[in-house]
Amino acid sequence: MASLVSRIKEFINGNCHDFNQLAMEIFADQYNLCQPYQKYCNNLGKNPATLSTWEEIPAISTEVFRVVDLSIFPISQAQHIFYTSGTSQTNPGKHYYEDLSLYDAAIYNSFLHGIGLSDDVSCLNLRILTPSFADHPHSSLCYMLSKIVAWYGSQDSKFYYKNQNLDCVSLVRDLRQDCLHNRPVVIIGTAFALANFIDYLVRNDELLCLPSNSRLLETGGLKGRTRDISRVELYKSFSKYLGLNERLCFSEYGMTELSSQCYSLANSHCFIAPPWMPVRIIDVEHGTEVALGETGLVQFFDTANYTAISAILTADLARREEFGFTLLGRAPQAVLRGCSLYYES
Amino acid sequence: MSLKLTTTEICAILKSIAGDWLDAKYCLRKQAIELAAPEFCLSQPSFALALDWIFQQWIMPGKLCEVTAISPFPFAKFAVQILAGNTPAMMAQGLLQAILLGITQYIKLPARQTIFATLLQKSIYKLIPELAQLLTIDTWHNQLTQLYHGIAQADVVLAYGSDDTISRIRNYIPKKAKYYLHGHRTSAAIIFQDACNLTTLHDLTYDFLSYDQRGCLSPRVTFIQHGGEIPPQDCAHLFATSILPRQAVLFPRGGLFPGEAYAIRKQRDIYGCQGSLYCGDDWTVAYLDDFHWYLDTAVPRFMIFIPFTTEENLLNILESIKLRLLTLGIAGQGINISDKLNIKVCKLGKMQQQLLLW
Numbered sequence A: 001m002a003s004l005v006s007r008i009k010e011f012i013n014g015n016c017h018d019f020n021q022l023a024m025e026i027f028a029d030q031y032n033l034c035q036p037y038q039k040y041c042n043n044l045g046k047n048p049a050t051l052s053t054w055e056e057i058p059a060i061s062t063e064v065f066r067v068v069d070l071s072i073f074p075i076s077q078a079q080h081i082f083y084t085s086g087t088s089q090t091n092p093g094k095h096y097y098e099d100l101s102l103y104d105a106a107i108y109n110s111f112l113h114g115i116g117l118s119d120d121v122s123c124l125n126l127r128i129l130t131p132s133f134a135d136h137p138h139s140s141l142c143y144m145l146s147k148i149v150a151w152y153g154s155q156d157s158k159f160y161y162k163n164q165n166l167d168c169v170s171l172v173r174d175l176r177q178d179c180l181h182n183r184p185v186v187i188i189g190t191a192f193a194l195a196n197f198i199d200y201l202v203r204n205d206e207l208l209c210l211p212s213n214s215r216l217l218e219t220g221g222l223k224g225r226t227r228d229i230s231r232v233e234l235y236k237s238f239s240k241y242l243g244l245n246e247r248l249c250f251s252e253y254g255m256t257e258l259s260s261q262c263y264s265l266a267n268s269h270c271f272i273a274p275p276w277m278p279v280r281i282i283d284v285e286h287g288t289e290v291a292l293g294e295t296g297l298v299q300f301f302d303t304a305n306y307t308a309i310s311a312i313l314t315a316d317l318a319r320r321e322e323f324g325f326t327l328l329g330r331a332p333q334a335v336l337r338g339c340s341l342y343y344e345s
Numbered sequence B: 001m002s003l004k005l006t007t008t009e010i011c012a013i014l015k016s017i018a019g020d021w022l023d024a025k026y027c028l029r030k031q032a033i034e035l036a037a038p039e040f041c042l043s044q045p046s047f048a049l050a051l052d053w054i055f056q057q058w059i060m061p062g063k064l065c066e067v068t069a070i071s072p073f074p075f076a077k078f079a080v081q082i083l084a085g086n087t088p089a090m091m092a093q094g095l096l097q098a099i100l101l102g103i104t105q106y107i108k109l110p111a112r113q114t115i116f117a118t119l120l121q122k123s124i125y126k127l128i129p130e131l132a133q134l135l136t137i138d139t140w141h142n143q144l145t146q147l148y149h150g151i152a153q154a155d156v157v158l159a160y161g162s163d164d165t166i167s168r169i170r171n172y173i174p175k176k177a178k179y180y181l182h183g184h185r186t187s188a189a190i191i192f193q194d195a196c197n198l199t200t201l202h203d204l205t206y207d208f209l210s211y212d213q214r215g216c217l218s219p220r221v222t223f224i225q226h227g228g229e230i231p232p233q234d235c236a237h238l239f240a241t242s243i244l245p246r247q248a249v250l251f252p253r254g255g256l257f258p259g260e261a262y263a264i265r266k267q268r269d270i271y272g273c274q275g276s277l278y279c280g281d282d283w284t285v286a287y288l289d290d291f292h293w294y295l296d297t298a299v300p301r302f303m304i305f306i307p308f309t310t311e312e313n314l315l316n317i318l319e320s321i322k323l324r325l326l327t328l329g330i331a332g333q334g335i336n337i338s339d340k341l342n343i344k345v346c347k348l349g350k351m352q353q354q355l356l357l358w
Helices: A002-012 A019-033 A035-043 A062-066 A101-108 A140-152 A168-180 A191-203 A231-242 B007-021 B027-040 B044-059 B088-101 B115-127 B145-153 B163-170 B198-213 B232-247 B260-272 B311-324 B337-341
Strands: A080-083 A094-097 A126-129 A186-189 A215-218 A249-253 A262-264 A270-272 A279-283 A295-301 A311-320 A325-330 B078-082 B104-108 B135-138 B156-160 B178-182 B186-191 B219-225 B276-279 B284-287 B302-308 B325-331 B344-347
Touching: A002 A019, A002 A101, A019 A035, A035 B260, A062 A311, A062 B260, A080 A140, A101 A140, A126 A140, A126 A168, A126 A191, A168 A191, A186 A191, A191 A215, A191 A231, A215 A231, A231 A249, A279 A311, A295 A325, A311 B260, B007 B027, B007 B044, B007 B088, B007 B115, B027 B044, B027 B115, B044 B088, B044 B198, B078 B088, B078 B145, B088 B104, B088 B115, B088 B156, B104 B145, B115 B135, B156 B163, B163 B178, B186 B198, B186 B311, B198 B219, B198 B232, B198 B302, B198 B325, B219 B232, B219 B311, B232 B276, B232 B284, B232 B302, B260 B276, B260 B284, B260 B302, B302 B311, B311 B325, B311 B337, B337 B344
Parallel strands: A126 A186, A186 A215, A215 A249, B078 B104, B078 B156, B104 B135, B156 B178, B186 B219, B186 B325, B219 B302, B284 B302, B325 B344
Antiparallel strands: A080 A094, A249 A262, A262 A270, A270 A325, A279 A295, A295 A311, A311 A325, B276 B284
């Protein structure tokens, strides 16, 4: 197992390995060591002896994480547990980790490129619109951003959450200083938090003009707002109220059930998956990959997810593009149908 | 306004309309099969069978004609109906209720399901235009002001919908009105050990495949007792691999509504990690050892088998889900569940023949 983890890390770091071979070994371990997954694969008549390509490896819906513990090690040995979030979650999903080295490797090898920077950047002025990992120890997003601050953040980098609320006052104050001293910033937050911040600027008649080369990373999650705003409107507001170049605004796509992330092209909802997490867009009714330009659900094989399950089917709709996929929203929810007789008078 | 029809007159109307709809050459029937079947995501053969079941009930002796003699709404002048769209039977029932009431009515159809109700109204109009003219049939759309205004004037409100819709509607019903409100419920099958045989599984197939399991009378879960001629898991396996494939030829599955493919896939994945799965192209059968893994979701053509040991074991399970249950289809000799839990019961194989009138 240790040898396979090393080879996965090497692959993530860019060293050549046969991806298919790696994927089949990962599948074999997950099949042999995760009993619910083994049961699932057996129900489909698939096991390591019968498959030869990574595309055939059975993918599991993210929903299963809410109901079943998916792990190749005893969960009592977990050092970290990330919980899924969401407005309608009564039973959050759990992702167990013995250690986060693969997770770190995935972040390390994708973040800088994801926001259009080169590897030699070392000191970023980070303004983070989420709680810190210390305050939210079960959030994978907060963990990721805390690592990014630790690796690349300047001394002035900060998280802007106080008492579970976005601290817009401090953020505006610090951004004004950044403007004054011509210090480019990287603002990172969920779409929800960013929209709230824009609302604050509008209400208080504030307009900022951030230094050139400042950039923004939005990490998804527009649902649940009290006011509807489209993604296009939101990105236009980054330009209008923050003075950001739209070509330096990016999106990140990840989830608790995965260990790796995808980043968008600038000012776009077209995402590129990293080489260690190939993506397929699936016609869920027939279980086949859709043609280019067609729509289906996003499915990954995340090698960094080695200690859980790598083949994951998400609930996100996307259009298959030549080099990635364009996110279109969540899969429609089936409407409950049925009836009863309940007499009242 | 109302039409004061006698019971004899009402029965004659129902028989005449039903007789037309049971005639394979009837033009409105042919239009319905071709154009309305996709509204319910049913195949044309399944929709045609559905029409036969629906209208045979209208003319069956001892059924509707006797019900019509007792109207609980003798003084009503205006009614509002909000119809369900999960099966054509529910929609036909709405129009049947319209005939039985014989008063001015505002009938709200489910979104994008207008053809069948419109054709039914046409067939009423051909026979008794005065009655058809009492009915205002409207589609469901986001603008609900007219609906709520109508409810506030109604003497009678009959509504089917999600629990959320029902809660909202209840707020508008005037104190003086009578109302029947139908939220989301499901049905289940019970097979006692003396009935664990192939005949019972055939009966179960009939109730399961009818309407693609979209009806509220369709069994979603089968509780099957240990100790019978065929063990429970073998029953599930036989049902899925031997009986269903043969019977499904008579009931080809229709399409899927948006979101259903993913809902089926999620459910397959969850049960696939916990139990045994037997999947065909158009159906899924899951066998779960443990009732606690059961999820109350309604996707089409998805049957769950759960074993039980004693009747006490069964009662405990049913007690925990009885608020969600409408009807139990029963095979074999066992405890009198209807008395114990106050749930409607019927014979397995006849579940779709239950009437849901007042």
